[in-house]
Amino acid sequence: MIHAPSIAWPKLKRDLIAILRGIKPQEAVDISHALADAGFEAIEIPLNSPEPFRSIEMVAKAMPPNVLVGAGTVLSPANVARLQTVGGRLMVSPNVDAEVIAAAAASGMVTLPGVFSPSEALAALKAGASGLKFFPANVLGPDGIKAISAILPKGTVIGAVGGVAEGDFAAYAGVGIRAFGLGSSIYRPGMNAADVAERARLTIRAYDAVYAGAA
Secondary structure (H helix, E strand, C coil): CCCCCCCCCCCCCCCEEEECCCCCHHHHHHHHHHHHHHCCCEEEEECCCCCHHHHHHHHHHHCCCCCEEEEECCCCHHHHHHHHHCCCCEEEECCCCHHHHHHHHHCCCEEEEEECCHHHHHHHHHCCCCCEEECCHHHHHHHHHHHHHCCCCCCCCEEEECCCCHHHHHHHHCCCCCEEEECCCCCCCCCCHHHHHHHHHHHHHHHHHHHCCCC
């Protein structure tokens, strides 16, 4: 299997990724500022959004260094190369592709490939993934992810993505999960920066209420 040394998952105050699927370049910076001001430290712009690389470049330049900015729905090494040129530091994919993971790791990116099964999870880690995106999390549920996590190396970063919102944090916390990718509960096309700011603040409060004091 092709692999590169993995890039460690960064130390974030909150392991929350805002997924801005469908966002347009003209609104990307204002909405990203709203997220960062609320406390988000990771922003993902999926590549099936309008002009995604333009948005990523604008957001990466506008955000402070502590905010991890990158792309989702990354499907090829060519996508990774383009992502690097626009300053992306986070690579999220819907699947496990060893070449894509290796290319991103070699470019110094944090990588979060999508997995659903034990075989996919172990293959992603073997390829050098920084963490695992269990997707769709609402199908597996906390218990399903917990069952799979039992066979993963200790310390593996596990993110729940897909159909997850702030009301689900407590259930996932109960099985040791503290990383989440949040999409439509944070942003949907048509929402403005004020809308996103309100949703982001609510989400941060909910996260802190569940994970306050957790290591």
